[in-house]
Amino acid sequence: MSARILVVDDILANRRLMQAKLEAKYYSVLLAENGPHALEVAHSSAPEIILLDVMMPGMDGYEVCRQLKASPETAHIPVVMLTALSETADRVRGLDAGADDFLTKPVDDFALMSRLNALLRYNAVTNELRQREASGVKIGAFSEDEASTLNRPVNVLVVDTSPYNIKRLRDPLEQAGHRVFTLDQADGLKQSGNEKLDVVLLGMSNQGYDPLRLCAHLRTNDATRALSIIVTVDERDVDLAGRALELGASDVIQQPLAVEELLARIRTQTRRSRYVEILRNRVDRGLELSVIDQLTGLYNRRYMNNQLSLWMKRSSMGGTPLSVVSVDIDHFKKVNDVYGHEAGDRVLKEFAERIMANVRPKDIVCRPGGEEFLVIMPETGGDLACSAAERIRRAIAAETFDGGTRSASALEVTVSAGVATFLGDEDTIADMMRRADDALYKAKSAGRNQVKSLAA
Known part of the structure; x- marks a missing residue:
């Protein structure tokens, strides 16, 4: 490239x-x-x-x-x-x-080109992640958690058939606070909980196996693709090191090794791989922020419209039913006015938890705004949707809500709900939502704390 x-x-x-x-x-x-x-x-x-x-x-x-x-x-x-x-x-x-x-x-020309190829592979990953992040949240300084990720001790797997080489690598790494594993100790890493492998130190010279094949396998295997691979070679095996870099090795250390260089290269490679991990996590968080309501953890209006459009197309093509339930907290404004917005937020969070506990895994619960909620129920007819909405209504009214203060420790909260079903190819999101809102208004007008549906 x-x-x-x-x-x-x-x-x-x-x-x-x-x-x-x-x-x-x-x-x-x-x-x-x-x-x-x-x-x-x-x-x-x-x-x-x-x-x-x-x-x-x-x-x-x-x-x-x-x-x-x-x-x-x-x-x-x-x-x-x-x-x-x-x-x-x-x-x-x-x-x-x-x-x-x-x-x-x-x-050396061969060594130079091999190093450039290795760095360009790294760039291909980081540049894409940086561009994705730049389209959402701008790249900034590392947070405290991210800095601790960069600087935590390293888990190193040493792969070498020479016990002498293993000892020369293990001793300085453990003295520096890193954890070292060999192939016969790899199970110990799995049993250590949430820790994971960071670096593979792969011996290339005088091995009883084909180290290049192992290097290629580590790079092509999904479980090890992101690992930093540092190969150790004798001075006479420069060409072998170059081929390892072409196959995906991250760095090369020549034997006899110097402890200072070993530790410095481990630190450099680990920070690089963890930087990629941080960028990936930031991109994932950015994508999540674009579709998740931050207060309740439910999906937002953007995701709701996208999913509703998708399920309407599936229903139209497959002939399967589709329903939505529009849910609104009764007299929620009084909660904010009397007990404050902090109490109101606590009610909304607990309200979301109760809804999630009373729907099916395939149902999609959204908060389009304020005290309004919508449940998309794929493959569900109107009668079943009304039964599900009634189950939600009873779950909300069954127990009081804790607003977080002594005066708001036992708030009586009820909901009204309106149900609408998909009517076929000519139906639109706006029409379906309008029918659900009309049914919800009917429930409010009839005295609240009930479920209504509206015929087409």
């Missing part, structure tokens, strides 16, 4: 060489010659990936990365640091600054 990549390097020859490599693979390339220029281009052009040189005069790559990650507009852009420095401390410093990866110059 193609992408827009920003190359940041203070040496013109390096920029041109990297530009030629990337354009040969059909990437669109942006160039920046120093740190301030890189920040300007990143904000104005929104590249998908940034290849950032570390050793630059003035503002070095570490500071550029920190500023990119500190800005809400650019924090989501993956940063790959490129440098001639090869010490572990330099890699860890880059990862701590927020870099997503670290490549040593001269950059």
